[in-house]
Amino acid sequence: MKHKMINFIVNSFFLLLICAVALTISTISLTMKYNRFQDQYVNGIKATVIKTVIPVTSFTKGVVKKVYVQVGTEVKLGDILVETDNPLTRDVIRALQQFQDNVSAQTEARTAQASLRYFTITSPTDGVVGNVFVTEGIPVDETTKIAEIYSNANAKLLANLTMDQYVAVQHMNSVEAYSERLNQNFIVKPNILKPEQENSLDSVEKKIGLYLTLSNASDAANLINNEDLVLHLRPLNSFIRPVDYIIKFWNNIFGVANQ
Amino acid sequence: MIHSNTRRIPNTALLFVLLAPVTIFYYALYVYNPIHAGNINLYLLQLVADTIAIIIVSTLWITLILDMIQPEHNRRPLSYDSKWFLKEKPKVDVLIPVSSEPISVIEATVKNAIKMDYPHTTYILDDGGSSKVVDIAKKYGARYVARPKGSKQYAKAGNINFGLQYATGDFFAIFDADHAPKKEFLTDLLPCFQNEKVALVQTPQHYTNTEKFIPSGTAQAQEIFYKYVQPAKNSYNAAFCVGTNMIYRRKAIDQIGGIANRDHSEDIWTTILLHEKKYESIYYNKVLAEGKAPETIPSYFRQQNRWARGGFTLFFQKNPLFLPELSIDQKLQYIFSNFHYFSGFAILIYLILPVVYLLFGVHPMNLNMSGEWFIHYVPYAATVYLLPLFLLQNIKLSTISTSIACFAPYIQAFFSVILKNRYHWIATEAVKKQNPPLIMTIWPHILFIVLGICAIFVGWYNPIDIAATTASTVWVLINAFFLFQFIKNDGFSTQETI
Numbered sequence: 001m002k003h004k005m006i007n008f009i010v011n012s013f014f015l016l017l018i019c020a021v022a023l024t025i026s027t028i029s030l031t032m033k034y035n036r037f038q039d040q041y042v043n044g045i046k047a048t049v050i051k052t053v054i055p056v057t058s059f060t061k062g063v064v065k066k067v068y069v070q071v072g073t074e075v076k077l078g079d080i081l082v083e084t085d086n087p088l089t090r091d092v093i094r095a096l097q098q099f100q101d102n103v104s105a106q107t108e109a110r111t112a113q114a115s116l117r118y119f120t121i122t123s124p125t126d127g128v129v130g131n132v133f134v135t136e137g138i139p140v141d142e143t144t145k146i147a148e149i150y151s152n153a154n155a156k157l158l159a160n161l162t163m164d165q166y167v168a169v170q171h172m173n174s175v176e177a178y179s180e181r182l183n184q185n186f187i188v189k190p191n192i193l194k195p196e197q198e199n200s201l202d203s204v205e206k207k208i209g210l211y212l213t214l215s216n217a218s219d220a221a222n223l224i225n226n227e228d229l230v231l232h233l234r235p236l237n238s239f240i241r242p243v244d245y246i247i248k249f250w251n252n253i254f255g256v257a258n259q
Numbered sequence: 260m261i262h263s264n265t266r267r268i269p270n271t272a273l274l275f276v277l278l279a280p281v282t283i284f285y286y287a288l289y290v291y292n293p294i295h296a297g298n299i300n301l302y303l304l305q306l307v308a309d310t311i312a313i314i315i316v317s318t319l320w321i322t323l324i325l326d327m328i329q330p331e332h333n334r335r336p337l338s339y340d341s342k343w344f345l346k347e348k349p350k351v352d353v354l355i356p357v358s359s360e361p362i363s364v365i366e367a368t369v370k371n372a373i374k375m376d377y378p379h380t381t382y383i384l385d386d387g388g389s390s391k392v393v394d395i396a397k398k399y400g401a402r403y404v405a406r407p408k409g410s411k412q413y414a415k416a417g418n419i420n421f422g423l424q425y426a427t428g429d430f431f432a433i434f435d436a437d438h439a440p441k442k443e444f445l446t447d448l449l450p451c452f453q454n455e456k457v458a459l460v461q462t463p464q465h466y467t468n469t470e471k472f473i474p475s476g477t478a479q480a481q482e483i484f485y486k487y488v489q490p491a492k493n494s495y496n497a498a499f500c501v502g503t504n505m506i507y508r509r510k511a512i513d514q515i516g517g518i519a520n521r522d523h524s525e526d527i528w529t530t531i532l533l534h535e536k537k538y539e540s541i542y543y544n545k546v547l548a549e550g551k552a553p554e555t556i557p558s559y560f561r562q563q564n565r566w567a568r569g570g571f572t573l574f575f576q577k578n579p580l581f582l583p584e585l586s587i588d589q590k591l592q593y594i595f596s597n598f599h600y601f602s603g604f605a606i607l608i609y610l611i612l613p614v615v616y617l618l619f620g621v622h623p624m625n626l627n628m629s630g631e632w633f634i635h636y637v638p639y640a641a642t643v644y645l646l647p648l649f650l651l652q653n654i655k656l657s658t659i660s661t662s663i664a665c666f667a668p669y670i671q672a673f674f675s676v677i678l679k680n681r682y683h684w685i686a687t688e689a690v691k692k693q694n695p696p697l698i699m700t701i702w703p704h705i706l707f708i709v710l711g712i713c714a715i716f717v718g719w720y721n722p723i724d725i726a727a728t729t730a731s732t733v734w735v736l737i738n739a740f741f742l743f744q745f746i747k748n749d750g751f752s753t754q755e756t757i
Contacts, residue, residue, distance in 0.1 A: 010696040018698075018706050026713030029618035030720060036620075037721055164620075168723055243720065 030243070031250035045231040047159040047177055047188070047212060049223045051150040054125055058140040059118040062086035067136055074221070075123040075149065082121045082134060082146050089115065127151040130225070155220035157188055159231055160207040168233050174215060177229040179222075186219050186229065188212040268327060272487070275649035276327065279320050279642050283313055286639035289632065294625075301612065301623035308608035311601045316643055318595040319488070326491035335494055337541065339453040344377075349452075350428035351379040351445060351506075355401075356418045359387040360436040364551065366395050371439040373399045376446045379432075384422040386411060415502070416525035420517040428509060435503040438464070438550035448506050451541050458511035458538035459530060462504045462545060463489070466552040472748030473559050474552035476661030483650050488596075489542045495588035497534070498542035499596070502526035503550070511538050524569020531577070531593065535584040556746070559661070560668040560700050567672035570600040575676060603669025610666070610738055613731035614711055617718030622727065633730070660745040663738065667703050704742045711735040 062084040069081050089112055096109035131148040134140060157177060161169060169175060169190050177186045194209025212231075214220055223229075250256075289295060290309050296302040353372050357365055365383075372381050381401040385392045388405055396403035406421045413420075419433065430452065434440055444462075451460045463485035469475040492498045500507075502525075511533055512518065519528035530540055553559040579585060579593030616622045624632050648654040698705070715732050722728040 007696045011698045014696070014698040014702060015705065018702060019709055022706060022709040022713050025710060026618060026717050029714075030717045033620065033717060033720060164723055171725070 027246050028250055031247045031254075031256075034243075034247045035251070035256055045159055045161065045165060045233065047157040047229045047231050049225055049227045049229065050156045050158050050211075051127070051152070051220070051223075051225040052154050053130060053225075054127070054149045054151050055145055056081060056121060056124065056147045056149060057142075058082075058084060058121060058144045058146055059142060060084070060086065060089075060115050061141045062089075062119060062139070064134045064136050064138045064140060065119075067132060067134065069129045069132065069147070071129055071132060073129045074127075075129060076126050077123060079123045080120055081123055081129070082132075084119045084121065084140055086119070121146055123149055125149055125151040125153060126221070127153075128224075150225045152220040153217070155214060155217075155223060156191065157212040157214075157229060158194065159210050159212060161210055162207055165233065166208050166210065169210065169231075172233065175212065176232040177212070178232060179227070179229050181224075181227065182222060184222070185232075186223075187215040188231075189215050269650075269652060271649045271652055272323070273327075275642070275646070276320065276324050278638075279316060282638040282642045283316060286635045287313060289635035290624075295632070297623050297625045298621040301615065301621060304608050305612065305623035308605040308612075311605040312609075312643060315599055315602055315605075316646070318598060319646075322491045322592070322595060323487060326487075326494050329494060335496065337451070337454075339450050341450040343453045344449040349430055349449070351377060351449070352426035352428035352431040353379050353381045353440075354384055354419055354422050354426060354431055354433050355381065355436060356384045356415050356422070356433070357387055357392055357436045358415075358418075359389070362389070362391045362395070365392060365436045368434055368436050368439045369395055369399050369401055371441070372434060373401060374442060375440055375444050376442050377449065379445060380426065380428065382422050382426055384418045386414075386418050413520045413525070414522050416518045416520050416522075419525075420520065423509075423512070423517060430506050430508055431512075432506045433503060434548060435550065438503045438548045440504070440548040441546075444504075444547045445506075447545065447547060448543055451543065452506070452508060454539070456537070456539045457541055458508045458533045458536075459498075459500055459540040460506050460543050461489070461498055461500055461540065462543050462547045464501055464504060465546040465549050467549045468551050468554060471552075471554050472657050472744070473554055473556070473661055475655055476657030476659075477552045477559065479647055479651065479655050479658040480662055483647060485544070487650060490544055492592045492596075493540075493542035493544075495592055496539050496586070497589040497592035498540045499530040499593070500526040500540070504548040508538075511536070521572075523565045524572065527569055527573060527593075527596075528577075531573070531579065531582070531585075534589055535582060537584070556664075556697060557695070557700050560665070563665045564668035564672045567600040567603070567669045568676055570597040571673055571676035573597050600669050600672065603666040603673065606663055606666035607670060610663075610707055613734040613738075614707070614714045616727065616731045617714035617735065620723065630726075656741070656744060657748075660741045660748075663741050664701075664704060664745040667700070701746055704746060708739045708742055708746075711739045 063086065064082060065085040066083045067081075068083070069075060069079075075081065093109050093112045093116075096105045096112070099105035127149045129147055130150045133145050133147060140146070172190070174187050174189050177188045178184075179186065189212060191211045191213045194211060196209070287309075290305065293302075353375070355365075355368055355372060369381065369383060381399075383392060383396050383401050383403050385403060385405045388408070393403050395401070402425065404422050404425050406418060410421075411417065423431070430449070432440070432445065432448075448460045448462070451457055464481060466474050466478040466481070469478045489498050507529075512529070514536060515529070515532040519525045519532055521528050533540065553562050573579065573593070574597040579590050579597070582590065585593070612623060642649075644659070645654060647658050715735060718728050718732060
């Protein structure tokens with residue numbers, strides 16, 4: 001009888017001990033998972049905005065007469081960027097126009113006149129002026145680069161993902177990208193893989209480059225080239241769940257900063 | 260010819276023989292390709308487990324197929340005159356080593372042993388020193404032999420060797436106290452000894468208490484051994500003694516200096532010594548004694564631990580592969596039997612891996628091709644897990660349960676052999692006064708169940724890979740269910756037996 005009692009007590013004690021060990025292991029692993037999740041999926045993923053750069057060149061010889069834009073100016077398709085002029089061309093036209101009866105002279109005059117409209121250089125796309133290479137009074141020829149426009153069309157985001165993150169993204173139709181600068185979320189969609197792999201220096205793990213496209217193309221206007229957004233692979237929890245207390249408990253013990 | 264009726268191979272067993280190499284090869288091609296590795300440490304563990312499992316299934320497969328493709332006339336010629344012993348009238352002794360089994364069990368065995376046909380002398384070799392056993396001996400007219408206190412070395416082997424100082428017959432049969440022989444035991448087996456080279460005739464162990472959970476599982480696992488493996492071993496003159504329900508030739512045993520003095524598994528050691536002396540062993544595939552399988556977890560684990568120790572000591576201390584006197588067939592068959600006990604490690608690894616995945620998100624294989632893994636794994640797993648279904652045409656929950664649960668005694672046995680711990684022999688069904696609390700024997704199983712359930716919750720907190728998480732969850736649940744059944748059917752309260 002006494003032996004049975006002892007057996008019962010020992011059995012119960014060890015049963016409780018086993019449960020305690022199992023709970024400890026599992027809650028620690030849960031905390032690790034949570035922290036890793038925070039690192040990998042909530043805080044960690046940067047996505048860089050990549051816009052297409054469109055160079056603008058002068059088509060004619062001349063001198064820059066007026067620059068309408070500066071770096072950062074938002075432009076629409078057809079907006080005037082720069083006006084150039086070439087007094088020589090104008091003089092030639094005027095001289096040729098005096099020969100009213102000479103067909104050949106008239107043709108030449110018209111041809112020259114046609115080139116006049118290339119003195120007005122307009123933006124080839126919607127976007128932002130990235131660079132202006134000329135100032136007023138500078139002579140230009142047919143190949144001179146006038147400016148660079150960061151186009152709003154085909155704006156992409158590039159994110160370098162670990163394998164786990166990539167698997168997670170694959171299972172999502174759309175991802176939220178947060179811009180701290182604008183305090184605004186953008187919906188983006190996974191598009192295609194970057195053909196080469198990145199070796200990140202801070203970790204041994206290789207990362208995969210993934211391009212994401214904006215699901216609403218007009219958002220591109222607000223984003224700056226090379227700007228970093230943060231990808232949210234899961235919606236952030238705004239309320240405290242029971243599980244958070246466990247996580248806080250272990251993080252306090254192990255001295256991990258709570259996010 | 261004897262037991263020709265047992266050669267009938269069921270179609271499902273043929274199916275296993277055909278399917279196993281395909282499924283195993285298909286899986287091995289995938290698993291052994293390092294391209295598919297995930298976490299390198301876990302991958303190595305997985306390789307260890309798979310290698311053990313594949314070797315065990317392959318050895319069974321080789322044994323089966325080598326035996327199957329033997330034409331009838333190439334099998335061992337075991338011709339004998341079934342009446343020779345009636346003319347020559349050899350003296351036969353029956354030894355019943357007793358430790359501290361329940362009196363009713365001992366009595367049943369003694370009663371049946373006395374009643375066997377053919378004149379014989381029955382000896383009760385009592386190591387327990389109980390006056391009740393003396394009474395039984397008197398009641399049935401058996402001789403009572405007890406070792407003096409203080410000289411009880413080498414457990415059962417020592418006990419039998421002591422008894423052999425009194426028994427002087429030409430042959431002696433041994434029955435464990437919980438294995439009651441049938442009437443025709445001696446008359447059926449003695450004919451096999453007409454050939455002077457035959458030193459041992461073994462019959463199957465048969466359990467009658469299969470209405471209980473653990474015995475029914477053990478019985479089915481044993482059935483594969485006695486229905487397929489031992490007959491195949493018999494073809495190669497490599498059938499070995501299983502400790503009870505057999506007859507030895509006294510002359511042969513004397514030549515090797517008595518039963519091998521071991522604390523445990525003296526049976527297989529003795530057989531090896533006999534084979535080294537070029538003696539032959541016969542497996543007689545007919546149930547001629549009925550026994551009791553261990554019913555409680557502690558006694559089941561003690562039994563498994565004892566067997567596993569036997570396998571491991573042989574493997575590490577007297578590896579059959581390096582015994583020059585054995586034939587190549589015998590070497591292979593012995594090593595196959597020894598290797599079986601490494602399965603403990605494979606089972607443990609298979610249990611742990613999905614839990615580790617759920618808890619820590621690390622996996623042995625590259626799960627970005629999880630579909631590919633699944634396709635390779637399922638046929639292989641089915642072949643391994645449904646083995647009893649193929650070979651015995653039915654599979655019991657208890658078989659899988661008990662097979663999974665015995666990873667603990669196997670691994671325990673491995674480490675005791677490696678660390679050379681002393682072994683204290685306790686009979687299978689012996690009631691020990693001071694039973695250690697049950698939790699001491701099954702804590703790994705309970706820990707697995709509890710941790711497994713917790714791991715499922717952790718795994719489903721923000722799961723990254725739904726498919727892999729689902730697969731792991733199902734796997735953990737299945738294993739936990741089997742282990743739970745195993746524990747539940749013994750229970751914490753029913754420790755006392757009979």
